[in-house]
Amino acid sequence: MALDRSRAAARRRRRWSAALGATALALTAGGALAAPAGAVTAASAPVEFATHCVPPPIAGIPPIDGTTTAQITVDNAAPKVGDTVTVTYTVTKPAASNPVDLALPENIMTPSGKVTLGGAQSGAVTVTGEKKNPPVPGKGTFPPFSMKGTFTVTAPGAITLSPGDYNIHTSYIMELDTPCTVTNPPAPVSETVTAAPQPGANQRALQLDNASGAPGVRVTVTGTKFTPLAEVTVVGRAGAAETADRMTVTTDGEGGFAARLRVSDLATTGIVAYEGAAWDPDKGAGPVAYQVVDDTPAPPNSQKITATVKAGTLSMTQAGDAVQLSAVDFGQGGAATGALRTVTVKDFRGGPAGWSLTGKVTDFAGPGGTAIGAGRLSWSPACATKPGSPSTCVPGSPGAVGTTGATLASTPNGTLTGGEFTVDAGLSLDVPAYTAPGSYAGVLTLTLS
Known part of the structure; x- marks a missing residue:
């Protein structure tokens, strides 16, 4: 005893x-x-990759070939087929810098980009970041930034995530972009998730050709694994509410479609697609993150005030x-x-x-x-x-x-x-x-x- x-x-x-x-x-x-000892999951790791950045033409300087340091993290490293995984793409050291002598004030930079999927599931995840940055001196290095997006798991097995192309949009005096592409894609793998099978799971998926755009710009929404020859609603979302950006398409014989959705509603933060009269997570896909870049000049002697409600995560803790x-x-x-x-x-x-x-x-x-x-x-x-x-x-x-x-x-x-x-x-x-x-x-x- x-x-x-x-x-x-x-x-x-x-x-x-x-x-x-x-x-x-x-x-x-x-x-x-x-x-007992807990299961072990491979940890996310920062990676470096060669990057080709093209400054805005107004800067009058040649492209920049440098090295980007970035890291990919996820909210769920062990999802099931049909689950939605939130991806965070953090650029800790951008290859590009402020291309002009003029100092940039705070909160004028909006990043967007792609995360490349490999292994059991291929494709790209569209990610966007907040319009947030510290002041950047003239010709100074761009500060670190993070972007988030989601994807739906469609296949079981190990899915690799690598940093992809990214763009730095600045809204100061004029709207300018500094696109940076991976020189030798894909970049090294930074994160891996292992998906478990789930028989009968919803495998519908969406992909956007751009993560952001000015009001009225059309974005190509590509859908896969929907019901063949079905009518699908493609619509913008602001949180859980639908916005005014909407259209309907009919899928092809394999359940795919490509819709050119005009996004004009400034409230739109994501895009979904679904079969039927209303949103049903079992018959839809998304939301995929999208940001409307409001380039409307503010009237003289006025200030534009915006606010954002940020989505969080699903988590649990236990007492004792x-x-x-x-x-x-x-x-x-x-x-x-x-x-x-x-x-x-x-x-x-x-x-x-x-x-x-x-x-x-x-x-x-x-x-x-x-x-x-x-x-x-x-x-x-x-x-x-x-x-x-x-x-x-x-x-x-x-x-x-x-x-x-x-x-x-x-x-x-x-x-x-x-x-x-x-x-x-x-x-x-x-x-x-x-x-x-x-x-x-x-x-x-x-x-x-």
């Missing part, structure tokens, strides 16, 4: 780890909660790292009970998608190779929604967790989803009457998607 107590104490000292969007916990019957189930007597057995550590889910994406929190458990390993089956662990889920949240949390059904898993809580899709939620569950492990005395531990893994 002393050895068992020592082992239990050791388990209490271990920490749970989260990786690939999941939280793994080890439940101990009559003892403590322990945790130890669950101790109650002890049961040898010869009698029965329910070893306890409570799941509270899980807090924060959905700040601001889009139409809901979320699902699921769990699965391993067998409970005991002394001398004995075990209590995973199917004997059951839970009674409960969840609460923070006031003001657009979505409402729905608890999963009471019952066995098992190795195949069960739903702990979820929120439905909607026009605008999001909010903060707390999720709890009562736990009960049905221990057979003559189970050998000792400590039994199983691993409960929670996954938010």
